[in-house]
Amino acid sequence: MQIPYSQSMAYSFTDTPINKIYDVVIVGAGPVGLATAIGLRKRGIDNILVIDQTRAFRQVGQIVDLLPNGLKALKYIDHNAYEAVKTASLTFVNSQPSDDEKNTEAIEPKPPKASPEWVSKNLQGQIVRSVSLSFDVWFKKYGEGRVSISWYDLQTTLRRLLPEDQVKPNHRCVNVVDEQEFGCVRLDCVSDASVEANPYAYWADGQKNSDTQFQNLESTSQSEITTSFRAKLVVAADGINSTVRRILCSNSSKQTFANPEYSGFAAIYCRDLPDIPNELRSHLEEKFFAGSPIVTVTNYELSSASAFSECPRMLLINRQSIGYLVHVPVPLHSVLGKSGSDLLDLALQELEKAGFPDALKELVRLSPPENMLQRPYYIHRAAISENMSLAWSTPRVVLVGDAAHGMPPFMAQGANQGFEDAMVVTTLINHIAKENHWDNKHAIASAFEKYESLRRPFMEYIQEATLKQFPQSSNQAWLEYNQKVYTRNFDQIIEQLCV
Numbered sequence: 001m002q003i004p005y006s007q008s009m010a011y012s013f014t015d016t017p018i019n020k021i022y023d024v025v026i027v028g029a030g031p032v033g034l035a036t037a038i039g040l041r042k043r044g045i046d047n048i049l050v051i052d053q054t055r056a057f058r059q060v061g062q063i064v065d066l067l068p069n070g071l072k073a074l075k076y077i078d079h080n081a082y083e084a085v086k087t088a089s090l091t092f093v094n095s096q097p098s099d100d101e102k103n104t105e106a107i108e109p110k111p112p113k114a115s116p117e118w119v120s121k122n123l124q125g126q127i128v129r130s131v132s133l134s135f136d137v138w139f140k141k142y143g144e145g146r147v148s149i150s151w152y153d154l155q156t157t158l159r160r161l162l163p164e165d166q167v168k169p170n171h172r173c174v175n176v177v178d179e180q181e182f183g184c185v186r187l188d189c190v191s192d193a194s195v196e197a198n199p200y201a202y203w204a205d206g207q208k209n210s211d212t213q214f215q216n217l218e219s220t221s222q223s224e225i226t227t228s229f230r231a232k233l234v235v236a237a238d239g240i241n242s243t244v245r246r247i248l249c250s251n252s253s254k255q256t257f258a259n260p261e262y263s264g265f266a267a268i269y270c271r272d273l274p275d276i277p278n279e280l281r282s283h284l285e286e287k288f289f290a291g292s293p294i295v296t297v298t299n300y301e302l303s304s305a306s307a308f309s310e311c312p313r314m315l316l317i318n319r320q321s322i323g324y325l326v327h328v329p330v331p332l333h334s335v336l337g338k339s340g341s342d343l344l345d346l347a348l349q350e351l352e353k354a355g356f357p358d359a360l361k362e363l364v365r366l367s368p369p370e371n372m373l374q375r376p377y378y379i380h381r382a383a384i385s386e387n388m389s390l391a392w393s394t395p396r397v398v399l400v401g402d403a404a405h406g407m408p409p410f411m412a413q414g415a416n417q418g419f420e421d422a423m424v425v426t427t428l429i430n431h432i433a434k435e436n437h438w439d440n441k442h443a444i445a446s447a448f449e450k451y452e453s454l455r456r457p458f459m460e461y462i463q464e465a466t467l468k469q470f471p472q473s474s475n476q477a478w479l480e481y482n483q484k485v486y487t488r489n490f491d492q493i494i495e496q497l498c499v
């Protein structure tokens with residue numbers, strides 16, 4: 001396939017001479033890009049660079065749960081990275097960082113606290129399922145544990161395992177050019193561009209309204225353009241709103257895959273409810289929290305699978321203060337650009353329709369409208385029609401993580417699946433390096449095809465579980481899903497890649 005890279009050279013880039021060609025440039029210093037870089041260095045490939053659009057690394061993002069499959073993949077990528085993440089994460093099992101901690105780069109390991117549980121309850125407050133948050137409990141069951149860590153701490157921990165000069169912030173990739181004559185790809189970057197809203201980004205916070213949402217994401221002016229990098233291979237780990245993906249898909253039959261699609265679900269949430277009357281607080285404690293820091297409430301009595309997947313789910317969070325998040329199946333226009341009061345009304349309406357108890361609706365009514373946030377969830381669907389050719393790579397560029405298959409976080413699999421991608425891609429690039437196949441287009445293409453044919457079917461399964469919530473429908477389905485996702489033999493997967 002001819003690479004449909006950006007043809008128009010609208011910008012006159014400060015072109016660098018062809019005296020430096022990296023083996024691999026990774027676009028995006030999120031968890032998946034950094035894990036890929038660590039994995040490559042571990043395997044002796046150190047002529048690499050990671051670039052990120054952020055002007056400076058700073059405290060952004062939500063808490064991410066790393067589950068046995070993601071941790072197994074990370075351990076395979078690099079044992080040190082696995083240990084470092086485990087150490088940095090234990091503090092997040094049941095404690096949030098203070099504002100002072102948030103503003104500092106230091107991540108001091110702290111001893112784990114007693115293990116609480118994440119409890120799922122029906123509308124009557126009865127326990128349907130409870131999941132331990134303890135690393136050890138998961139380890140015993142699945143041969144690997146589970147940790148929670150903030151996106152920023154995950155990024156910082158992984159970033160510190162790489163030499164500082166190999167991770168360059170303030171370089172937003174805006175152009176990808178196939179330079180066949182030099183056997184490489186050129187990435188053009190801008191720096192110090194004005195800060196841009198990114199409606200899809202999962203490392204950004206939710207939106208209060210849409211006024212700043214759909215700005216021109218690629219707008220750039222000549223003066224901002226700074227650097228070009230060249231690489232034999234490019235790993236695009238630039239998240240769900242991937243620029244590289246958009247460029248690869250533009251002007252081709254894959255145009256429809258360029259941008260993420262609205263998944264049909266959004267979150268409406270309020271992190272902090274300052275004034276909860278004592279009576280309501282006691283009721284919530286007794287009936288719903290009962291000592292758990294996090295409880296999911298939904299209507300488990302719905303008989304059909306489609307009604308169940310369309311039913312709102314409410315996450316009640318009891319950490320330093322009480323907050324909640326409601327996942328609702330609503331059209332995009334009903335959340336975008338809406339005021340705090342509109343969001344409140346929408347959440348209440350959805351909870352009312354699904355028969356949620358008065359106490360939970362009362363809690364929502366107490367939310368200060370100015371504290372209300374919304375986050376639509378987007379997806380790059382892994383399922384494609386049969387006659388569609390493979391789409392996660394072009395000859396020298398491969399998409400990983402959210403750039404390939406971003407999805408809503410309902411099964412907590414985004415970063416975990418991204419680590420699986422990183423494990424597979426580093427193994428395959430290692431093979432290319434060992435055979436010195438950097439200029440063998442056929443070998444590179446077949447490596448990336450292997451990656452996609454291994455990973456895409458599994459991603460289809462994970463995305464279906466995420467959108468339809470079928471693992472939640474019965475204990476049997478839950479057990480089957482857990483077995484299928486967490487207990488795979490990663491040695492076998494790697495062996496398969498090396499034949």
Ligand SMILES: Cc1cc2nc3c(=O)[nH]c(=O)nc-3n(C[C@H](O)[C@H](O)[C@H](O)COP(=O)(O)OP(=O)(O)OC[C@H]3O[C@@H](n4cnc5c(N)ncnc54)[C@H](O)[C@@H]3O)c2cc1C
Pocket residue numbers: 027028029030031032033051052053054062063064065066070151171172173174201202203237238239240241242243244400401402403409411412413414415416417418
């Ligand atoms: C509320 C919420 C909860 C979640 N919970 C979980 C969970 O429990 N478990 C889990 O596994 N996943 C979870 N996820 C999903 C998880 O956060 C993502 O799947 C994961 O961060 C994807 O990693 P990534 O490295 O592929 O992309 P990202 O984390 O999005 O990182 C992309 C990086 O690329 C950079 N970038 C973007 N564009 C460019 C460009 N043009 N040039 C250079 N750099 C660029 C960005 O600055 C960023 O640093 C959750 C997501 C949300 C929103």
